[in-house]
Amino acid sequence: MSATTTEPATAEPPRLDAFLRFVVRARQANMFLVLVLALFVGLVFGGIMIIVTQPTLLTSWSHFFSHPGGTIASSFNTVWFAYEELFQGAVVNFHSLRLLIDDPSKVTLATALIPLSGTLTYATPLIVAGLGLAIGFRSSLFNIGGQGQVILGGVLALLVGFSFHLTPVLQVPLEMIAAIGGGALLAGFAGVLKAYTGAHEVIVTMMSNYTMIAVLGYLLIQPLFARPGVLDGASKAVGVSGQLPYFFSHLNAALLLNVGFIIALVAVFAVQWFFTRSKTGFELLMVGQNPDAARVAGIYSKRSIIICLALAGGLLGLAGMLELTGVDHFVTPNFGGSYGFDAITVALLGRNKPWGVFFAAIFFGAMFTGGEAMQAFTPTNIQFSLADVIQAVVVFCVATPALLVEVFHLRGGSRLMNSTYAGGWV
Amino acid sequence: MSTEAREVVTLETLRVVTRKRSLAYGITLMALGLVEILWYGGADSKLHTTIQFGYNTATIWPVVAELWRVVLLIAGLAIITVALRAKEIASLERLGRFFESVRGARGIAVIIGAYLVIWPVLLWLGINQHGQLRTMTVDVAFTGYVFGIASIVVGAIMAWKRFDRRASGMLYSGLLVFLLGFLIWVARGSLDLQLTGILASAVAVSTFLMLGSLSGTLCERSGVVNIAIEGQFIAGALASIVFASAFHGSGVSLTFALVFAGLFGAFFGWILAIMALRYGANQIIVGVVIVAFCTAMSQFLSTQVLNTHQNLNGSYGLPVWAIPWLSHIPLVGPVLFDQNVLVFIAFAAVIIANFALFRTRWGLRVRSVGEKPIASETVGINVVHVRYGAVILGGFIAGVGGAGFTLGPGSPFTYGMTAGYGYIALAIMIFGRWRPYGALMASLLFGFTIALSANLNLYLSQLVIPQQFITALPYLITIAVVSGLVGRIRPPAADGVPFQRH
Numbered sequence: 001m002s003a004t005t006t007e008p009a010t011a012e013p014p015r016l017d018a019f020l021r022f023v024v025r026a027r028q029a030n031m032f033l034v035l036v037l038a039l040f041v042g043l044v045f046g047g048i049m050i051i052v053t054q055p056t057l058l059t060s061w062s063h064f065f066s067h068p069g070g071t072i073a074s075s076f077n078t079v080w081f082a083y084e085e086l087f088q089g090a091v092v093n094f095h096s097l098r099l100l101i102d103d104p105s106k107v108t109l110a111t112a113l114i115p116l117s118g119t120l121t122y123a124t125p126l127i128v129a130g131l132g133l134a135i136g137f138r139s140s141l142f143n144i145g146g147q148g149q150v151i152l153g154g155v156l157a158l159l160v161g162f163s164f165h166l167t168p169v170l171q172v173p174l175e176m177i178a179a180i181g182g183g184a185l186l187a188g189f190a191g192v193l194k195a196y197t198g199a200h201e202v203i204v205t206m207m208s209n210y211t212m213i214a215v216l217g218y219l220l221i222q223p224l225f226a227r228p229g230v231l232d233g234a235s236k237a238v239g240v241s242g243q244l245p246y247f248f249s250h251l252n253a254a255l256l257l258n259v260g261f262i263i264a265l266v267a268v269f270a271v272q273w274f275f276t277r278s279k280t281g282f283e284l285l286m287v288g289q290n291p292d293a294a295r296v297a298g299i300y301s302k303r304s305i306i307i308c309l310a311l312a313g314g315l316l317g318l319a320g321m322l323e324l325t326g327v328d329h330f331v332t333p334n335f336g337g338s339y340g341f342d343a344i345t346v347a348l349l350g351r352n353k354p355w356g357v358f359f360a361a362i363f364f365g366a367m368f369t370g371g372e373a374m375q376a377f378t379p380t381n382i383q384f385s386l387a388d389v390i391q392a393v394v395v396f397c398v399a400t401p402a403l404l405v406e407v408f409h410l411r412g413g414s415r416l417m418n419s420t421y422a423g424g425w426v
Numbered sequence: 427m428s429t430e431a432r433e434v435v436t437l438e439t440l441r442v443v444t445r446k447r448s449l450a451y452g453i454t455l456m457a458l459g460l461v462e463i464l465w466y467g468g469a470d471s472k473l474h475t476t477i478q479f480g481y482n483t484a485t486i487w488p489v490v491a492e493l494w495r496v497v498l499l500i501a502g503l504a505i506i507t508v509a510l511r512a513k514e515i516a517s518l519e520r521l522g523r524f525f526e527s528v529r530g531a532r533g534i535a536v537i538i539g540a541y542l543v544i545w546p547v548l549l550w551l552g553i554n555q556h557g558q559l560r561t562m563t564v565d566v567a568f569t570g571y572v573f574g575i576a577s578i579v580v581g582a583i584m585a586w587k588r589f590d591r592r593a594s595g596m597l598y599s600g601l602l603v604f605l606l607g608f609l610i611w612v613a614r615g616s617l618d619l620q621l622t623g624i625l626a627s628a629v630a631v632s633t634f635l636m637l638g639s640l641s642g643t644l645c646e647r648s649g650v651v652n653i654a655i656e657g658q659f660i661a662g663a664l665a666s667i668v669f670a671s672a673f674h675g676s677g678v679s680l681t682f683a684l685v686f687a688g689l690f691g692a693f694f695g696w697i698l699a700i701m702a703l704r705y706g707a708n709q710i711i712v713g714v715v716i717v718a719f720c721t722a723m724s725q726f727l728s729t730q731v732l733n734t735h736q737n738l739n740g741s742y743g744l745p746v747w748a749i750p751w752l753s754h755i756p757l758v759g760p761v762l763f764d765q766n767v768l769v770f771i772a773f774a775a776v777i778i779a780n781f782a783l784f785r786t787r788w789g790l791r792v793r794s795v796g797e798k799p800i801a802s803e804t805v806g807i808n809v810v811h812v813r814y815g816a817v818i819l820g821g822f823i824a825g826v827g828g829a830g831f832t833l834g835p836g837s838p839f840t841y842g843m844t845a846g847y848g849y850i851a852l853a854i855m856i857f858g859r860w861r862p863y864g865a866l867m868a869s870l871l872f873g874f875t876i877a878l879s880a881n882l883n884l885y886l887s888q889l890v891i892p893q894q895f896i897t898a899l900p901y902l903i904t905i906a907v908v909s910g911l912v913g914r915i916r917p918p919a920a921d922g923v924p925f926q927r928h
Contacts (some may be wrong), residue, residue, distance in 0.1 A: 200853075203853050218895070388726065389722045395718060
């Protein structure tokens with residue numbers, strides 16, 4: 001707000017000492033503060049969940065009034081230990097870090113980086129899938145059909161992967177084209193229905209999820225896809241030439257980081273460029289933020305709906321291909337299981353911005369790998385789904401900042417709350 | 427797009443639309459009949475199918491002598507005729523006025539008459555008179571011809587006469603006949619067609635679909651999109667079984683378990699309401715996040731707590747009520763009147779909700795708030811309060827529906843047992859045109875396809891089309907429905923739009 005010329009400047013703000021000024025500034029709501037607070041709330045909630053579900057801790061709480069210190073200490077210890085394992089499983093193991101300091105060689109470095117590599121490997125398809133969802137969200141389209149598009153992309157990539165045996169330089173792009181085409185086709189179909197019949201994309205894409213699961217189940221028992229002699233429903237594997245090469249597997253076989261991460265990075269840049277520099281991207285943003293203004297400005301909303309959903313679906317198909325050719329190289333009946341829905345939360349956590357999605361996906365990857373480590377190494381056997389709970393709380397706080405703004409009495413929070421308009425079903 | 431200009435709907439354009447629709451439906455019916463003749467009629471003429479009409483030995487279909495059958499038939503036909511035509515017959519004018527004045531009397535009379543007609547007809551058709559399991563054996567190819575020719579005749583009449591009103595009802599009956607023919611064809615040969623079992627499980631499955639779509643209907647009629655039904659299902663399922671197990675599944679504890687499940691659902695409805703109504707957050711995002719939270723919490727609690735404390739996750743089923751007299755009707759009795767309590771609760775909830783939405787002051791307010799909130803506020807309705815009430819009540823209903831996953835079949839909670847039915851309930855709500863009775867019918871249809879795909883394992887060797895296709899059928903139907911292939915849909919005008927006081 002700038003002061004008008006006719007009115008004299010308002011009275012000077014009262015002078016505050018440095019501490020108070022810091023407090024006031026710290027309470028100005030911005031996205032960084034909201035993220036930190038969301039993480040804090042998530043961890044606190046997770047901690048409460050740990051305490052409530054541990055019988056030994058509950059017994060110690062029944063003695064709270066006789067030994068308050070011991071009760072708090074044991075609860076805090078358990079929670080702290082779980083989160084320590086979570087961190088070590090996701091980022092870097094302190095023990096291997098010490099070994100690295102003692103003996104700085106390539107091999108120990110590789111060992112120390114195993115958790116980080118796992119995080120990034122898990123995050124790779126999620127980055128691309130989250131970008132796809134973010135494109136939809138930014139133009140107010142809710143593509144819930146991520147799972148179906150991931151499945152179709154993965155299946156088409158698999159078809160290319162085991163049918164041809166070219167060089168990787170040729171075959172990987174071929175797989176990418178097949179996967180992107182498949183995802184774009186499926187989501188574009190929802191877009192066409194939305195544009196011409198008014199069918200809401202949430203329902204159509206949701207139903208395409210279940211349809212694709214059924215189709216996948218059907219394909220996996222067909223001789224074209226089924227791996228001979230295997231009863232668990234796994235498909236044939238992608239040929240060696242169709243697999244994404246690993247970066248560091250020569251140092252340690254557990255380092256699964258592959259070329260897919262580079263592809264995901266390229267996708268982040270591409271989407272960034274698309275929204276900030278391209279005409280179509282600008283049109284999509286405009287349709288999303290104010291459909292009326294977009295229509296008046298001459299933007300053909302039907303076309304932009306179809307383009308937007310097709311682009312989103314293409315990215316989700318690409319995510320399916322990265323998932324397929326990155327680690328497992330074959331498809332199982334529950335392929336692409338939670339990617340569709342995780343991608344939604346990734347996009348929400350990243351506030352639909354390309355780099356936000358990038359870091360949100362890495363956060364999700366960290367929570368996944370860390371959660372598995374936590375389950376494996378805590379003596380109290382805390383299940384890895386605790387990481388999902390923490391994630392859900394964090395996403396809840398970030399997607400609807402109003403709650404944090406209210407609870408922590410942040411100032412100027414209304415800026416953060418202009419979330420997109422939901423709209424009905426038509 | 428709500429912003430685009432709508433064409434003006436006059437009586438004339440409406441009539442043109444319905445006549446066109448009637449023509450299309452008639453052609454569809456004729457095509458169905460042709461498929462029935464070619465497909466089912468082409469079966470080997472020696473093949474027979476035995477249909478099971480009941481699995482409950484306590485309900486014996488009374489066998490009566492030939493003479494009494496004729497008497498029953500005539501009596502039934504007479505009752506139906508009187509109920510439908512009493513006004514036109516001069517000597518029965520008082521009876522006609524009675525049927526006009528008392529709501530529902532005519533329907534009951536027709537049902538009683540139909541019962542009296544079907545009873546002897548089924549006996550003549552050869553229901554097994556001596557066995558405890560009542561069965562009927564039909565010729566597959568002959569059934570195909572009968573169904574097909576009937577379907578073609580009805581379709582031709584419909585395309586020729588262009589009925590306005592009855593078109594969709596006839597199309598749905600034609601589809602049901604087609605499905606029945608398909609079942610008879612699939613079960614040809616040695617295996618019995620367990621028709622009662624399939625239909626009963628269809629009704630059981632449609633219980634939580636009914637409650638879920640009812641919840642969605644209530645919320646959206648008030649203008650709030652409740653996509654969190656899946657989360658409320660999960661919460662209700664988990665809460666109800668833990669509560670029932672903790673109190674060892676006595677009758678009282680089961681009742682309270684249902685209430686407890688409802689309260690958990692209502693809690694998440696309340697959160698949705700706060701975020702949507704107080705802060706004006708995007709309702710779809712809030713709903714998706716609530717589902718994510720409930721999914722994660724249920725996985726955590728079931729792996730962390732319930733796996734080690736099995737006594738908190740027992741198998742306690744709701745009691746099964748067999749309604750006297752009604753449960754003895756073959757096919758209909760075991761399917762509709764011999765079910766667990768939740769099925770009756772669901773049916774009652776649909777009827778009550780329909781009455782409340784369309785016949786009470788509260789319902790009028792809910793609907794007006796969902797259509798034009800500014801106008802409602804102008805006449806003194808507190809928009810936010812009405813929406814709070816509707817969303818929390820909707821959450822309660824969805825939570826009770828969630829109890830149907832665990833307490834209904836009496837199975838313990840497992841992670842992922844809701845299997846996306848909350849989202850299907852949303853589609854059913856749209857299919858049912860945001861009306862409780864529509865939701866009821868659509869739920870039964872979806873429940874039937876779900877039960878069908880689950881039961882087709884029995885006949886897998888005789889199935890030509892892949893089973894996965896049947897599994898995908900409800901979803902494909904949904905896509906067809908929301909894209910307007912089965913008529914135009916019109917949601918509440920203010921659905922999903924945050925309300926700001928002016």
